[in-house]
Amino acid sequence: MPAPTPPPGHGPRPSAPRIAPLPVEEMDDFQAELMGLVGLDTPTINIFATLVRHPGLFNKWLPFGGKLLAGKLPARDRELLVLRTGWRCGSEYEWAQHVLVGRLAGLADAEIARVADGPDADGWDPFDALLLRAADELHEDHCLTDATWAALAERYDDKQMVEVPMVVGHYHLVSMTLNSLGVPLEDGAPRWPGP
Structure with a gap:
């Protein structure tokens, strides 16, 4: 499989795993x-089969990631944050996994593809655009602006407000790890949206 081509503004990604997923028999x-x-029904999800090579870290990371996936944010909102983060980080593996999770959370394929176009693209509900803007602000400046904070706080309680930067930050960590380790996409995984 050729190396994934990241979105504009990103360097090349590894064309082969730098640390391969650990086979079940090993x-x-x-x-x-x-x-x-x-x-999961299959132990061959490459992110997990790769990260389990560091079992002590994997053991501590898994509950944290799981808590965010079952947190206080509505699943659809969380997935918009995650998809935008994966896109901004140039992590096709992260994108691919959360296309699947996003569909389960109620995102339509057209919405998922539009995530790549950002918060100013035509067709977004104002709150959806706000979520994408929040992900962008956290990516670019590592802080939500007062305006974005205030707008999110009109809908979210304190626990949800804590989760917004935690979700984006966590998926930055995951995206950086996936990119750097060269974790390969599974066969048939969704790819980047077309031009």
Whole structure:
């Protein structure tokens, strides 16, 4: 598979894994136990099979990521934040996984593709555009502006307001890791939206 082409403004990504996913038959008992905690039907999701090579870290990271996926933000809102973060970080693997999660959270394929065009693209509901703008502000300046904070706080409570930068920050960490390790897309995974 050729190296994924990141969105404009990003350098090339590895064309092959720098650390390959760990085959199931090579996992020790602790790694296999950790993979069981993922709760998926298949142990071959490449992000998990790669990160489990560092079982101590994986063991601490998994509950944190899981808490954000089952947090206080509405799932659709969270997925808009995650998709925009994956796009801005040039992480096709992150994008691909959250296209699937975003669909389950109620995002239409046209909305998912429009995430790449950003908050000023035609067709966004004002609050959806606000979420994309929040992800962009956190990406660019690592802080929400007063205007964005105030607009989000009209709908969200304190717990949700804490989660907004935590979600974006977490998926920056994940995107950087996926990009740097060269975690490969699964066969048939969604790809970047077309031009």
